[in-house]
Amino acid sequence: MIKYQDILLIEPFSLTYDEKKALLDESLIALTQQHYDHCDSYHRILDTLGVAPGEISNYEDIPFMPVRLFKELELLSIPKEEVFKTMTSSGTSGQAVSKIFLDRNTAANQQKTLVKIVSSFTGSLRMPMLIIDCPSVIKNRQMFSARGAGILGFSIFGADKTYALNDDMQLNIDAIKMFLEKHSNQKILMFGFTFMVWQHFYKALLNKDETLDFSNAILIHGGGWKKLENEAVSHDQFNKYLKDVCGVAQVYNYYGMVEQTGCIYMECEYGHLHASIFSDVIIRNPMDFRPCKIGETGIIQVVSMLPESYPGHSLLTEDEGVLLGIDDCLCGRKGKYFMIYGRLKNAEVRGCSDTYATQF
């Protein structure tokens, strides 16, 4: 079987879908068997679903675990003492959070994969990095929140890491100015969560009298638009407004989740999210879970070759999106490209039990 180390040597967007599918079939079916053998919970779930891993021949037939399972259950395919890091999703207080268990190998592969994908967009040079967040977000290294994990993950691209915000979420103007002066003739990298960038960077700059010049910066942001819905900002507007306020010209959004850290989906210059060779998306029809055709809206399933320590290689998200095409994006990248519409609409279920208690 082809080793992940060898797959990592392949350019992330260089394979046509057919070439990539052969790789996905082989490694994802092997992962299914591995988790079936080593994770009792996963074993029982597959038995209940009536799926025998040995009989699967197409990665589209691998069962997809709803992401919410990782909030309800502790799912891991390694002995507990081999857990190297536990990552959690950033739930609001009181909500259950996902727990993802990583061993050294999976954690290292996540990091390497992230480097491959991101550097194919930004070039592989390490750049001075401005983090649009506050320093306290990464303090507890035992329990990584999605925000902390994202920052640490992306830090590998950065030198002279500087936080743009204080712990009270106010802009640290002095630090930013010093950072810009020091690196005035270099390319710099800015990273942050979409909402943080909008709320605490863009809006704060808007209210400042002086203008800061970020024309030599690349901004990478992700984490979803949900909190921005009230502000009704489109992707195009987001990019334009940021450029207007600080001159940043290269802005990349990405789609990713803590359950499959590493293999993120980056937006190209045409505004399309791209699946790299390390992972893939399948859009599922909500009525029967059959794969959707190009242009048909459905629920997003994500598959990834990375998760070896936990059975998260095939997941059904709660996001909605549409497949835009395969191998033929104008940007030249191969594989599937798609668009996200956001979270599935929360059904207001009828019936007399409790769905409304939050109204009080």
Added chain:
Amino acid sequence: MIPMQRNSNTVTYAVGTETCIDKMKKQAALPIFSDEACDFLDAVSKKLLQMPEAKEYADVITFAFWGRKASLQQLKRNYINDEIRIGRGIVFHISPSNVAVNFAYSLAAGLLAGNANIVRLPSKAFRQVDLICKAINEVLADSCYMESYVCLVRYGHSKDTNDYFSSICDTRVVWGGDHTIRTLRESLIKPRANEITFADRFSIAIIDADAYLACEEKSKLALDFYNDTYLNDQNACTSPSIVVWLGEQSEVAKMQFWRTLHEIVKERYSLQAVQAVDKLTALCLLGENGEGAKALTREDNYIFRVKLEGLQEELLKYRGNSGFFMEYIASDIAEITPICINQCQTISYYGVEQKKLEKFLLECRPLGIDRIVPIGTTLNFSLVWDGYDLIRSMSRQISVLPEVVKKIQ
């Protein structure tokens, strides 16, 4: 007791006014099944039956028929032997936000028990609610006698408002499940006030396979089952989560039953993506539990079925909704005893003899089960609900003892 400040700008009145509520505090209660209350409900029913739009809503029409004078007289018979029984005063009802007409039955029961009523309407917008409120307002405009007995209100997050209405009521009726009950319990009621709470419950269905196969109206039965389940997203406490099969030919019967249901569901039910994800999640969690449940092959996501190896109380945690059924083939009805726990409310059945059901109740003496009703009637309202006699719980009995005349020697 210190009268609490009411937060009137957060409350909107669909029926009644703030002044009505002030009047309520001082007025006399009515006797149970008073002519005034019966006439009022009869008038509301007549209005509803005359509204062309109401015909589109089966639940509104059912309520209208239930509220006619003839039907109320029928109900009254169960209380004919009571001595002097009059309302407790003010009843504060919290209706479930997701069932359209439940509030109307709760209000009607409060009126029949002789009370003035403050009803918090569902937060979700329902056309049915508007129609019923319209009918009530029209009747009150014709004759204002019952005006200060009916106040229908809407309000959002407001502990102040809960506090206020709770502080003035003599009975509080809370529909809507455990969480809502917990929230309302933070608001005090008067020391003499009582409370009727409808906690989270679940229900089961029992079908005799042989009787089913002999049934000539399979589509009607499927529609009845649909109304018991999908009509409320299988999320009403009366909706069966587990279907138990009795009889010889269970496998054949099951196939036909679910196939017939599937046609109806596909035609009538609008399944949302998030419900499909929820059902898959419920299935995985049930599977992980390790009691050997097996998902049954499904054509699509409209019906999820899981075959159970046994009936353990533990399984009840994994109930789903929006068309998620656990299924079990029993050789004897007594096998259901372990799941008939306290939270078990309704058994709906088809083709099972009444005697057999009664014998089961007497011999197995399950902890739960408040009612056993034919499939298709689980949502029919009854004045005895969840084990509470609503009329007697919302009224008080007064005794008048005869004087003992002492003879002076």
